[in-house]
Amino acid sequence: MTSLFLINILLALAWAAVTGNFSEINLGFGLVLGFFALYLIREQVGTTAYFRRIRQALGLALLFIYELILSAWRVAVIVIQPKIELEPGIIAYPLTVDRDFEITMLANLITLTPGTLSVDVSDDRKTLYIHCIDVPDPQATIDDIKNGFERKILEVFR
Amino acid sequence: MTAVVAIITGIMLIIGALFALIASIGLLRLKDVYMRTHAASKAGTLGSGLMLLALALYAGDASVVTRAIAGVVFFLLTAPIAAHLLAKAAYEAGYQPCADTKIDALKETLPRKS
Numbered sequence: 410m411t412s413l414f415l416i417n418i419l420l421a422l423a424w425a426a427v428t429g430n431f432s433e434i435n436l437g438f439g440l441v442l443g444f445f446a447l448y449l450i451r452e453q454v455g456t457t458a459y460f461r462r463i464r465q466a467l468g469l470a471l472l473f474i475y476e477l478i479l480s481a482w483r484v485a486v487i488v489i490q491p492k493i494e495l496e497p498g499i500i501a502y503p504l505t506v507d508r509d510f511e512i513t514m515l516a517n518l519i520t521l522t523p524g525t526l527s528v529d530v531s532d533d534r535k536t537l538y539i540h541c542i543d544v545p546d547p548q549a550t551i552d553d554i555k556n557g558f559e560r561k562i563l564e565v566f567r
Numbered sequence: 568m569t570a571v572v573a574i575i576t577g578i579m580l581i582i583g584a585l586f587a588l589i590a591s592i593g594l595l596r597l598k599d600v601y602m603r604t605h606a607a608s609k610a611g612t613l614g615s616g617l618m619l620l621a622l623a624l625y626a627g628d629a630s631v632v633t634r635a636i637a638g639v640v641f642f643l644l645t646a647p648i649a650a651h652l653l654a655k656a657a658y659e660a661g662y663q664p665c666a667d668t669k670i671d672a673l674k675e676t677l678p679r680k681s
Contacts, residue, residue, distance in 0.1 A: 432629065433629045433630070433633055434629055473643075477609065477612065477613055477643075478613060480609045481586055481589075481609045481610045481612070481613035481614075484589065484590075484593060484605060484606050484609050484610045485586065485589045485610060487593075488589050488592050488593040488596060488597070488606060488610075489589065489592070493596060493597070493598075495602070497598075497599075497601065497602055497664065497665070498664075499601075499664065516647070516651060517644075517647040517648065517651075518647075520608060520646075520647035520650050520651055521608065521609060521612065521643070521646070521647050524605065526601065526604055526605055526608070526650055526651070526654055527647075527651050527654075528601070528651065528654045528655055528658060529655050529658065540601045540604075540605075540654060540664075542602055542605045
């Protein structure tokens with residue numbers, strides 16, 4: 410996975426060296442060309458996984474941006490209401506991911522999504538404490554995160 | 568073409584500024600530090616991100632575009648971490664969530680200093 414990405418970057422540098430132009434646009438074009446060249450030989454060198462990972466990572470990024478816009482919108486709706494009626498609370502979320510890197514990623518994604526903010530991780534790395542701006546039903550919120558972000562993260566990094 | 572770009576840039580700037588405004592109204596109106604962090608970290612990030620993207624669109628110069636996009640990426644990276652650390656620090660310092668708070672799962676695990 411990582412080594413293929415490095416090869417991709419090397420191909421981009423080679424393209425820039427051959428064309429004698431190291432501007433950002435040409436490097437970006439070289440990256441796309443290298444990606445395409447690697448894509449052509451994906452069957453022979455067995456790198457289909459690389460492209461599946463890239464697609465899943467892009468999907469995660471898109472989901473992230475979509476959720477960010479949604480959450481900003483929801484905060485906006487809450488804030489401009491004449492009377493703010495909310496039921497905030499701190500819920501305990503049982504973690505499935507267990508590597509530090511994945512927990513960090515999940516915590517960051519949770520913070521930027523509608524109505525949730527990660528506050529703390531328990532010492533044994535099993536529970537994430539999340540502050541919700543409005544939780545009529547804690548279990549529904551937990552299920553949402555389980556089926557959305559956590560599954561995507563598992564898909565991309567496992 | 569330049570007119571279209573200028574119009575899109577203008578719209579993005581206005582929406583971005585509106586979200587920044589909403590974030591600051593949220594800081595004033597919400598009840599405790601945790602809820603305020605919600606407003607600042609989400610609406611604020613989207614607002615400033617949109618305004619930086621408007622700059623990237625308007626500049627049309629590769630060096631400005633890459634720097635603006637790097638700015639957006641760093642906003643997305645740092646805003647949640649800052650929000651998380653603020654909330655954690657506030658909780659550990661003994662700041663009580665406001666009276667409306669329904670459940671507090673952290674209560675049993677963290678000894679409060681207050």
